[in-house]
Amino acid sequence: MSFPVDVVVMAAGKGTRMKSLRPKVLHRLGGRALAQHVIDTAAQLSARSVVVITGHGAEQVEASLVVPPAPDGVATPTLRFVRQEPQLGTGHAVQQAAPALTDDGVTLVLSGDVPLTRAETLQALLDLCAGERLALLALDMPDPTGYGRIVRAHADGPVQAIVEHKDANEAQRAITEIYSGIMAVPTRLLRGWLARLDNRNAQNEYYLTDVVKFAVADGTEVVAHRIADAVQVAGVNSPVQLAELERAYQQRLARALMEQGVRLADPARLDVRGELMCGQDVEIDVNCVFEGRVKLGDGVRIGANCVIANAAIDANAVILPFTHIEGETLGVSIGRGALIGPFARLRPGAQLGEEVHIGNFVEVKNSKLAARAKANHLAYLGDATVGERVNYGAGSITANYDGANKHRTVIEADVHVGSNCVLVAPVTIGAGGTVGAGSTITKNTAPGALSVARGKQVALENWQRPVKKKP
Ligand code: UD1
Ligand code: CA
Numbered sequence: 001m002s003f004p005v006d007v008v009v010m011a012a013g014k015g016t017r018m019k020s021l022r023p024k025v026l027h028r029l030g031g032r033a034l035a036q037h038v039i040d041t042a043a044q045l046s047a048r049s050v051v052v053i054t055g056h057g058a059e060q061v062e063a064s065l066v067v068p069p070a071p072d073g074v075a076t077p078t079l080r081f082v083r084q085e086p087q088l089g090t091g092h093a094v095q096q097a098a099p100a101l102t103d104d105g106v107t108l109v110l111s112g113d114v115p116l117t118r119a120e121t122l123q124a125l126l127d128l129c130a131g132e133r134l135a136l137l138a139l140d141m142p143d144p145t146g147y148g149r150i151v152r153a154h155a156d157g158p159v160q161a162i163v164e165h166k167d168a169n170e171a172q173r174a175i176t177e178i179y180s181g182i183m184a185v186p187t188r189l190l191r192g193w194l195a196r197l198d199n200r201n202a203q204n205e206y207y208l209t210d211v212v213k214f215a216v217a218d219g220t221e222v223v224a225h226r227i228a229d230a231v232q233v234a235g236v237n238s239p240v241q242l243a244e245l246e247r248a249y250q251q252r253l254a255r256a257l258m259e260q261g262v263r264l265a266d267p268a269r270l271d272v273r274g275e276l277m278c279g280q281d282v283e284i285d286v287n288c289v290f291e292g293r294v295k296l297g298d299g300v301r302i303g304a305n306c307v308i309a310n311a312a313i314d315a316n317a318v319i320l321p322f323t324h325i326e327g328e329t330l331g332v333s334i335g336r337g338a339l340i341g342p343f344a345r346l347r348p349g350a351q352l353g354e355e356v357h358i359g360n361f362v363e364v365k366n367s368k369l370a371a372r373a374k375a376n377h378l379a380y381l382g383d384a385t386v387g388e389r390v391n392y393g394a395g396s397i398t399a400n401y402d403g404a405n406k407h408r409t410v411i412e413a414d415v416h417v418g419s420n421c422v423l424v425a426p427v428t429i430g431a432g433g434t435v436g437a438g439s440t441i442t443k444n445t446a447p448g449a450l451s452v453a454r455g456k457q458v459a460l461e462n463w464q465r466p467v468k469k470k471p
Contacts, residue, residue: 003131004105006187007042007077008097011035011112012055012084017238023057025112026064027242030249031273031291034236035065037115039079043068044119045126047077048105051097052112055084089205090181091197094190103188106131109208111181116249117232122182125225129184134215136162137182138224139233147178148209150224159222162209166202177226179209180233189220265304279315292327303341311346314338314354325350335371353388367398370413382406383425387413393437395420412447 015024025035032040035052042050054061062081070076084096094109101107106129108122121137129135136159138150148162149172162179163172193211201207215222227233231248234241253276254267262278264270269286276290279298288302291309296302300313303321310327313319313334320341325332330348334340337355344358349366352358356369359376367384375381377394383406384398396417398409407425411417415429418437429435430447439453 004048004102005045005108005126006101006105007045007047007050007108007110008094008101009035009038009042009050009052009110009112010090010093011061012053012058012087012093013113014056014087015113015237018236018242019239023061024236025061026057027236028273029115029236029242029246030253033064034115035061035112038110038112038117039065040068041117041119041122042108042110043070043077045108045122046070046074047108048075049078049080049100051080051082051100053082053084053093053097055087058083058085089199089203090208091194091206091210094208095194095197095206098191098194101187101191103191105187106184107187107190108184109182111235113237114181114233114235116234116245116252117182121225121227121232122184125182125184128223128225129186131186133221133223134186134189134212135184136212136222136224137180137233138177138226139180139228139230140176140226141178141230142176144173144176144178148181149173149175150177150179151175152177158216159212159224160216161213164201164203164207164209177224181235182233183208183211185211189215189218274309285321297336306341320344330366381409384409384411384423386411387415387431389413390415390417392417393419393421397422399424 011025013024018024026033029037039050052065067076067079080100082096082100084093106126108126125135125137146165148164149168150159151161151163151172152159193214196214197206197210199206212222234245236242236245250271253272254264254270257278258264258267261280263283265285270284271289274290274292277295279296281299282296284302285304287305289307293310294308295312297313297315299316302319305321306319306323308325311325311332314336316336317334317338323341323344325346328348332346332350334352335354335356338352339357343360345363347365350364351368353369353371355372357374357376358364361378362375363380365382367381369386370388372388373386373390375392379392380397382398382400390411399422400406400409409423409425410428412429412431414432417435420438421435422440424442427441428444430445432448433445434450435441436450436452439451441451441453445451
């Protein structure tokens with residue numbers, strides 16, 4: 001049983017209750033736009049195409065969404081956008097997509113504001129459709145208010161119709177089996193049914209759900225795939241619902257990490273807004289936020305309250321509390337057994353070798369530190385190349401910016417930079433050299449030399465401090 005799948009994502013609605021200037025489907029969950037979650041899930045189904053129906057904020061939505069690269073051996077679906085203006089209902093929305101669909105396939109209808117449907121669930125729905133049935137994703141809801149009800153001839157009898165809440169009579173409103181908004185339908189049949197929709201109902205909208213009664217009239221089998229997990233069909237209409245689904249999503253990720261062996265101090269106090277890959281025996285303390293792509297090697301420990309984005313941290317490195325790491329596009333890499341923090345700040349292009357130590361209030365940007373180099377307190381390393389075993393003193397900085405251009409500082413192996421030094425780039429400190437505390441270094445220094453560049457200490461013997469005059 002194999003047929004091409006074309007996914008239609010409805011994303012034209014306004015999302016009034018978000019009370020936001022941003023189109024609803026671009027609000028973020030786990031660091032990704034709501035509609036991006038839907039597209040990413042569709043891509044896992046080896047769909048042939050994804051057609052997104054846009055309306056409110058169409059340009060912004062169209063500019064923001066992408067198809068992720070498909071896994072090996074799976075074709076990447078094409079992504080197309082279709083405008084729906086004005087928005088006259090879900091049936092009208094899918095009518096706009098119809099010209100982009102091909103009759104040999106199955107159309108899977110999804111909503112851009114329902115982010116957490118599992119690919120397995122959608123695959124089961126497609127299997128049930130099998131290229132010939134109308135398959136509806138359904139759910140039992142204790143409080144079905146607002147949803148379309150699945151009307152059957154009798155309990156567990158064949159599906160007869162979906163009746164929208166606003167059109168339902170008392171008996172129908174008592175039905176707790178609801179339509180999730182997700183269906184799989186043979187495209188050749190859908191096309192005929194879409195042409196028959198009208199807007200004679202309580203909301204004067206073209207309801208996609210009316211295809212059910214056409215299917216019944218035409219003798220097409222209608223089947224409902226009932227799931228128990230409401231999170232999979234929950235939509236986002238308000239900031240409260242967005243926050244609720246964010247928690248559900250984070251719980252899902254935290255559980256998956258723990259099942260892999262990651263030890264989380266508290267799964268409720270973890271936020272992953274991107275992709276977190278962990279080796280064996282990784283430990284993560286409370287209130288950490290991971291963004292973009294983060295890779296933690298075997299035995300890595302992350303202390304409480306760290307924010308880590310776009311970084312690769314090698315085996316057995318330890319990140320102490322309150323450390324901020326942001327690799328952006330350049331990335332940050334941290335070598336085996338390194339010790340970072342507390343209160344360290346690593347910026348794009350920080351490349352730290354094995355067993356490097358970066359202590360409190362030390363900032364590193366676009367700099368490469370070789371194995372066992374140390375900057376333990378209150379320092380800045382920007383655009384620097386630092387050799388092995390260098391010790392970089394408290395309060396020292398690289399003056400890398402002359403107001404117009406950035407320049408590099410090279411500190412060769414085994415150099416000892418004293419406290420409170422300024423290394424004015426471009427400058428090279430020769431291997432094994434020492435820079436005396438408080439020096440401002442503007443010229444290259446020779447290997448092995450002690451370089452001191454500060455006012456000479458003077459002593460005035462028995463100097464009398466001024467005393468306050470009597471009035
Ligand atoms: C729809 C279903 C209802 C189901 C519910 C599940 C219909 C008629 N009703 O109702 O049976 O229980 O979803 O959540 O389909 N959209 C457009 N263009 C439009 C209208 C809507 O793109 O003209 C988009 C919205 O942005 C949204 C999705 O379609 O992403 C669903 O629309 P919404 O208005 O939320 O449908 P409901 O009335 O909740
Ligand atoms: Ca809705």
